[in-house]
Amino acid sequence: MPNAPSSSAHGLTGAQLFPHRHLTGISGLQPHEITFLLDEAEQWVDLNRKASKHDGRLSGLTQINAFFENSTRTLLSFEIAGKRLGADVVNMHAAQSSVKKGETLIDTAVTLNAMRADVIVIRHQSSGAVQLIADKVDCPVLNAGDGRHEHPTQALLDALTIRRRKGRIAGLRVAICGDVLHSRVARSNILALTSLAAEVRVIAPPTLMPPAIERMHVTPFTDFDTGIEGADVVMMLRLQSERMAGGFIPSPREYHALWGLTSERLERAAPDALVMHPGPMNRGVEIDSNIADDPNRSAITEQVEMGVAVRMACLDVLTRRKRGVEGWA
């Protein structure tokens, strides 16, 4: 079992533990704030494994999931998280949205706010869209992925998964492999893992490696076999099919040959290396099935489970001020 120190262990109380109104990204969070959210998530992992998994603390609060970009998994995860906490959860799907009628994003934000939302979860194809909305509303805003910017709950669920499987994060060598250039998952993970003192390596084809990535305190590799050497965690990124068509890579087959995770390649990592993937996977492209399905190596299913727990923690923590929780109001 991982160690889950009680909040008071930080020597802080209430809103000092997490003074932020919104969760727009990992950027701007202190290490102890990230750890606080991970600690909080542990109780939800426990609850979710019970037969009855209901907690009424968000009862009477309205959670709006405004997904301007489709994502079945992330929407399901946030919807389940909110409902288990007792919130009134409503989904706003992009395909039906007034945005199509020419409404500006800010008008949409103002509208959701006027309906007295208590927390808004946003996914948007444009970087910065979530911050734009956060600036216009009275309630907490949770970023469920915006453009190439951030996907903070993904980084939190990944960190929680690592901490539970490895017992710690500090000092681990984590290799993040794939389309780092376009990936908000990579970006949020780099921010979270370096903040928690992991040694982070990024492995990408030269066309998909962000320029000056060293500034993010990571070591870049364009050769997979070198980069994976001794890694404790191998985090594969999803290859977006748009990239395949976009000329960034020659073909799925060639991508697999050079950048896919195979058993052979994994042998260069640490003997007990953990394999992760944010899903949905392109089996046989960025990852081989025998690795993805190996319960001793793969933490992919556990990542999904941690996702619901982390989102419950974020929804709970961000609404404490409004709910008048002692030390937060």
Added chain:
Amino acid sequence: MPNAPSSSAHGLTGAQLFPHRHLTGISGLQPHEITFLLDEAEQWVDLNRKASKHDGRLSGLTQINAFFENSTRTLLSFEIAGKRLGADVVNMHAAQSSVKKGETLIDTAVTLNAMRADVIVIRHQSSGAVQLIADKVDCPVLNAGDGRHEHPTQALLDALTIRRRKGRIAGLRVAICGDVLHSRVARSNILALTSLAAEVRVIAPPTLMPPAIERMHVTPFTDFDTGIEGADVVMMLRLQSERMAGGFIPSPREYHALWGLTSERLERAAPDALVMHPGPMNRGVEIDSNIADDPNRSAITEQVEMGVAVRMACLDVLTRRKRGVEGWA
């Protein structure tokens, strides 16, 4: 604060206050019945401004939102309203509906009824579709907009907004401007505001002015500058993009020049004139941003807020008979 007389102030009790089974339109409502719904909505405005906004009175009741025509805002508003009242709310989206399989509208109505819906909210592209369904089911039906016919909750939320901002409706000069011909919002508002003794003017391009509109007890103007003269409330209508393509107007730019609400034009209205818009707005077409965003003039955000409250009032009132509320059963 607006005056919200208690229901007993009308000298009526229970079902006498609102004897209608359905809310298919403003047409057919007595002035005191409209006022009754506005009075009822006040409590929900108050509740919605609280941190916890739950009321269990519709607990155990099934609300089906059957939207044959997409409308993100209106659907969200009804869904939030029902959930805050504790109903089991389910949405039926047109895009997935059996209607696409050739089922008749009446068969859909009979199906929803057989599932023992307790209240059905309907939006449909055809005028009269809501009445057709209301005639076939055992439960209350709420019109969320049907064709060019009516959109009664929009008129109620507009009336509530005006009453709260101006303290009264009777005697106010209200100018409704834009595509009056195709607008169910205009139609329901004309019916509600004239019923409540406002002086209503309609301003529209000749191609978008309904013939014989004087019969609705309004004064038509085809010149914006004349029509807006001394108005206490300026209610702009949304310019449907279908109209722009349909040859009714020459171009968005020309529409703005002749029919858009600018600061200059607004100066002809009363000094404290209230500006309204049902949303979503085409900024720079029918309304200028500096007006829309001026909190002293614009009530646009408040309209959205009143929308949830008014819908909660309608859902509550229409289900009282079924719930056996004293005086209603």
Added chain:
Amino acid sequence: MPNAPSSSAHGLTGAQLFPHRHLTGISGLQPHEITFLLDEAEQWVDLNRKASKHDGRLSGLTQINAFFENSTRTLLSFEIAGKRLGADVVNMHAAQSSVKKGETLIDTAVTLNAMRADVIVIRHQSSGAVQLIADKVDCPVLNAGDGRHEHPTQALLDALTIRRRKGRIAGLRVAICGDVLHSRVARSNILALTSLAAEVRVIAPPTLMPPAIERMHVTPFTDFDTGIEGADVVMMLRLQSERMAGGFIPSPREYHALWGLTSERLERAAPDALVMHPGPMNRGVEIDSNIADDPNRSAITEQVEMGVAVRMACLDVLTRRKRGVEGWA
């Protein structure tokens, strides 16, 4: 009123009454197990006819409706059923699903499982897809229709409707008419009704009659007038528009002439013959409106009502083990 023997009448207790983890089909169910589910559904028919229709027994449980194939009615029915039982119900729509991103069906199943679903309802266009998912998850799986395979809750609701209207099922002559070849509704009904000792006839055009259908203990007829002779129940199938385009039938008009249910044809059935249709109907194609709308002959509306009750029964029974209900855990 139909006879609804208490469960103890079977001389069995708890999980012996229904030892199955999943409901993937009628195939594999014993007659007393089918009867048990019908008996259980009776209480939900009663509850659904009350003003307040809430039962909290699935409170704290997460029900995921994963519909890979659209079906407004069936989805609504399962969603209402789950919400009335107090479950946290979330819908996963095919159109938004990760399946579109190339994810395998098994990965989707594993994902829903990792989110700690307590019951999964699946509709899929491929026969066997539901079983594939059932094999991969820890929670009960309910088949809401898979390919040409089975649609067990449809058969259960049909059986319940017949039992309530006729007082029994054994010994009744039931004629199932239409596109038997492609119909999972027909298949599940044949299995259920023959299991319950009805005499089942299938009537279909030669191109839409499954080969060797006699092995399912039914009598095939390609002539409608002969097949319907003396039938106590006439169950019409929906003509899928895909079939019309597929060359299986010459035209809707000709189909109606040869295979549509008309008053004239119905006269050959028993004088009190019950008419059924799973909906949505193609009026004037497979069934005439005067028959569909005759309350004395048609049970079509009652079928919809029984659908919600049967689904509540299945959701309740399948989750008893997890909920630790006495005799089931």
